[in-house]
Amino acid sequence: MRQGEDTEELAGRRGIPIDGRRFRDNDKSATHGKHRPEYERLMAAVQRGEVDVIIVYMLGRLWRNRRERAEGIEILRKHGVSVLCVKGPELDLTTAAGRLLAGLLGEVDTFEVEQMSEREQREMRQRVERGEIPTGPRCFGYTADGDEVIDAEAAEVRKMYQALAAGGTLSGIAADLNEREILNRNGKAWTHNAVRYLLMNERYAGLREYNGTTYTGKWPAIVNEDVWRQAVAILTDPARKTSPGPARKWLLSGLARCGVCNNGTTVTSAQRSAKGSYEGARIYKCRGPVKHLGRTAEPIDRLIAGVEPGQPLGLVPQLLVREDAARLLLDDERPDMDELNAKATVLRARLKNMADAFADDDEADALEFKRAVRRIKDRLKEIEQQMTSPARAAVLGELVRSDDVVAAWAATPLDRKRAVVDMLMSVTIHQCGPGRRRFDPESIEIVPKLR
Structure with a gap:
């Protein structure tokens, strides 16, 4: 609003009729590659010979990257259009000096934008390296500030990872959540893509990726890293059978x-x-x-x-x-399966013999027996997990x-x-x-x- 008033005031002082012709691309930064329909409409009007002068608050509001600036200068030169800046000089782009000045001022603007971007990227990298909690919308399973787990939602997140590992489909997981009336973070029903995005999100493993590097975060993880990586491997497997249609x-x-x-x-x-x-x-x-x-x-x-x-x-x-x-x-493909199976058989036999010996010995110490049994069972469980x-x-x-x-x-x-x-x-x-x-x-x- 203020910039519009300033440009109108400059036009009035210079006796330039605006006739209500304004071109606004609010929040359309060309720096980030966003389409600027109003800028394109302005350039089309220039090429039709409908514009003699362009009034802007500052040159950086007209051109926001090098490509756009180079093309724009050439169009304005060809059609004899000058540029008036509220904060800056008048630019006659039909002259070499005017084009040089426009290019220099534009490079200064670009430098400031790129320098700000570098500072923001450096700050972001430092935040990630320090393990700080990501900002943005609330993540399902976490509180709004992201530093605490919501137990009921976290349990659903774990179920999703378990279901995927057990052969569940994204559509099937979404259907199960919707049937049980479990809503997503926005209070809406789950979709195939929403489930996929959740399962691929490294945040649930207490991790954060930045520029291809994974960092450990300081917020509580809902699943361990192995579970998350297994889900990513399943979902990104080229051989995975997927269908855009219903489950x-x-x-x-x-x-x-x-x-x-x-x-x-x-x-x-x-x-x-x-x-x-x-x-x-x-x-x-x-x-x-x-x-x-x-x-x-x-x-x-x-x-x-x-x-x-x-x-x-x-x-x-x-x-x-x-x-x-x-x-x-x-796992029949383990090369040491026979060896592990032999160890497991020995431990199972030892447990049976110990039980028989304890039953026949009236003076046996029950506490010692329980401790020995626990140690053997722990060893047996470890071997069975390897198998x-x-x-x-x-x-x-x-x-x-x-x-x-x-x-x-x-x-x-x-x-x-x-x-x-x-x-x-x-x-x-x-x-x-x-x-x-x-x-x-x-x-x-x-x-x-x-x-």
């Missing part, structure tokens, strides 16, 4: 293979039309150009994952409830270690169930012959991936 709705869509073409073509799912033989029923069909496979999905899903009361458990929950289900977590595959543990660990595996499996979200199926087995769906028939489990070929 998968069915257990085997995109996972099961067609047993007819047998060339790696996967199976998708759909509803039969009302005129089909299975009105309203979901079907699995070949994704290839020839739809030579169409099987009702429900009995296949029940065979793989079913936990319905009174019905046999599906193949996946059968594997998870086995007494030796913990073996599914072992465990992190990838398998992320997907299967929570289920395998559950006190009620069947209930835990039934409550597992669909995207994580799909990850478990994909890790445990490959599924191929074969044709079952013409006409209606009873479901034949033998028509579904299951090949275990883990032993």
Whole structure:
């Protein structure tokens, strides 16, 4: 407002009619590459011969970077337009001296802007190096000033990281939050991109990146660095299967293979039309150009994952409830697996022998026995952790270690169930012959991936 009044006052003193023609690009700094539509409109008016003189508060308000200044000087020279500055000299750009002065003054403006930017960058780097809390909008999981954790939100953040590691999809995580009416920091529903941005944010690991370098912050971390880096690795993996559309709705869509073409073509799912033989029923069909496979999905899903009361458990929950289900977590590719397995076997046998000896010795010291057992169990736990595959543990660990595996499996979200199926087995769906028939489990070929 004040600058506008000053330019009007200068125009009045010089007898220059403005006729209400003003060009304002408020908060449109060309220094940061922002588009300046009003400046472009002014230059277009100059080139149409509609402008004789441009009045500005100071030259730095007209041109804000070297490229813009060089192009502007040439346009004004060509069309005989001069520049009047409230804070600065009059510039006749039709003369070499006027163009020289405009260039020199412009370089001074650019120097001041760049020097200020360097100071701001240096100050920002120092803040980051000191581990100071980032400024800006509140981060979900933290208070407004960022130095304290909001426990309920922090718990949701940890669940998101756990869900991703266990095979959950971004859309599935967002859907789960929205179903439970957990709103984001703005009080709105979660989206696929909002979940991704959160999981990629190094702040949750107590870190901060600046110009490609990671620094440790002084605020409390919600997850450890390994958890955050694992999430980043998953989300940036080029092989990761992503889809801009809605999340998968069915257990085997995109996972099961067609047993007819047998060339790696996967199976998708759909509803039969009302005129089909299975009105309203979901079907699995070949994704290839020839739809030579169409099987009702429900009995296949029940065979793989079913936990319905009174019905046999599906193949996946059968594997998870086995007494030796913990073996599914072992990393078979470790070169020292045999050695670790031998040590674990010795420690388990030692625990059994100690228990038998304690039961037979009426004078045994119970406290000493408990201490010895605790030491052996700690060593056994350490060895078992070394034997465990992190990838398998992320997907299967929570289920395998559950006190009620069947209930835990039934409550597992669909995207994580799909990850478990994909890790445990490959599924191929074969044709079952013409006409209606009873479901034949033998028509579904299951090949275990883990032993």
